[in-house]
Amino acid sequence: MGVIVNLKKCNGCKRMKEPLCIRYCPGNLMAQDQRTGKAYVRNNSDCWDCFVCAKYCPESAISIRIPYKIANYKASLEPKIEQNKIKWTLTNIDGKTENFKTKTIDNI
């Protein structure tokens, strides 16, 4: 596992020329389904878990799941880009959440 696209939320970044996850993936792993316009992953085992696609997704439609081979179902870590920061929500396998902020900059 690596990238999971929530097809209910993904709208293929419809106003943009290219969906952001497809633009940014360092492994060229994201692609667009020509029929639905939604994003999909070419090969999830090639994912590096760098979180770039999840950070940029404007619809929060992407979650990163570490391969089951090494990590339990169903913890999650969701980044949300806000002004000059990223808000992270970490949920452990018992559903307990923890929130973090990391400092970034906008308008570079």
Place this chain on the structure above:
Amino acid sequence: MLREKYKTEYLETDFLIIGGGAAGCVAAVELHEKNPDAKIIIMEKAYIDRSGCLAAGMNTINAYIPPDETEENFTRYIRADSIGLVREDLILSSAPYINPIVKKLEKWGLPFKKDKNKKYITRGKWHVKINGERLKPILAAQARKTNALILNRTTATNFLTKDGKVIGATGFNVRHGKFFVITSKATLIATGGASGIYSPNNGGLAHHKVWYSPFNTGAGYAMGIRAGAEMTSFEMRFIALRTKDVIAPTGILSLEFNCPLINARGENFLNTKYHHIGGSRASTNFRLYSQILEVKEGRGPVYYETKHLSDKNIRKLKIAYLNAAPHEVLYLSANNFNHKKDAIEICGTEPYITGGHCQAGYWIDKDRSTTLEGLYAAGDVAGGFPHKFASGCMSEGIISANSALKKIKHNKVIKPSHEQVINEQKRVYAPLERMAKIQDGILPNEMERRLQKIMDEYAGGICVFYEMNEERLLIARKELSNLKQQTNYLIANDFHELMLAHEVIDRIDVARVLVEHLIYRKETRWPGYQTRLDYPWRDDYHWLKFVNSRMENGKTNTFTREYKQIVPGDKYISNYAV
């Protein structure tokens, strides 16, 4: 025929930068500052804002010379960490550029952590702390301001050469397949190092849970090897101690939070058994080697202890990981890890080939020129200067841009021969053509697994505790020679897979040179990184030298180059360790 099938674009430029990472972006900025009229092209395999090693971010700048330290001591620390063998001229020529580029990163908007007196907060001796999630987008934004033509999703395939001179490069777009023939007055190779040469820690569906970017596939090394450039020190492989399973960095645990490294019996083995070589500040390869021995001798696993951390520090630790390796935070949470009760298990990574942590790469001069005229090298692909890390890579970008500047003034663009372009097109698109015509062959990932298995078993991978001997290396040589022949049967279904096919071709070329270097060095200089069971000792008399190689007429010739000490003092003990 191929030219009609796959569109070809011819471009001309003053400065061609291959690889838009830390070194490449800064080289573009430097050249533009010095000569705003110069035309620049950046070839980037991914998208420049999030490509290569820095895609997820960084939480420290790992090469910085603090105000109370000197460039000589910086050199001494790197020399001792590299067991006495480094290119001191390269370190000393880069050092003056390191702090200014760090300052510049701050000016460009990178948030640094500072103390009450507005000074950078250091981590260990040579690192400064940053909130570096945006480090790569910041560099990309500066590169964009130069008006360089940035060819995103364009992977380089080979140099164009004339009479031994590099006159440009070819590449193709990994989305729509267009072929590029780019001629330039000066060319910089800055594609990073190579992962995926050996079997990774986790196979199968988790095979890309690796520390070094799995998308750094050694293209720049392979292009240089094929063009006959001189390479150095491939045998000084980098094997890192990383957190088990997700293979995330550990410097933060040891340097920032002073977590003790303990074996399964709770012993702080570095401080007891390895006190004489620096204890917890022993050289990087010995910290790895001691961990290997603990495991081999039945005292594994080895852990970083976290139970001393306060709740506040545990939170800080998680935030630091979110800045650089967020998957570690998710991994620990998914496995119900409790910092107060559990300890973080660590392991050695697969061996990587990189000039940023170790010193595998192009043999270069102080001006970062390679042995091929017209070609410069900077960053992880350039050899001789280990521990340069991101800021050192940037300093090499600056130096190479200034060297290229002079060439641009005098050089003219030279056109490649028609034959060279046609032959390269044939080579590049062969896996697609084979798929279209024969529909049978070897998929890139199948060949990658085979390469990794050969290297793992016969050339000192994880499965043999990174150890090797000549007989096994000779088998690796033979198997790789066979594998090289098999690359003719590679098939690709689309342009993405075509990229993967060329990645494995490049990795095989890198692996073959690596094996020649490993065979040639008949001593053990860096236990852990390069452990020769048949030559278990360090032999300064014969081997305090660089092992270099050059491909001539399809054969890799290996030879030595002298080491020159510039900074006085003991080569193996330094009081300036991390």
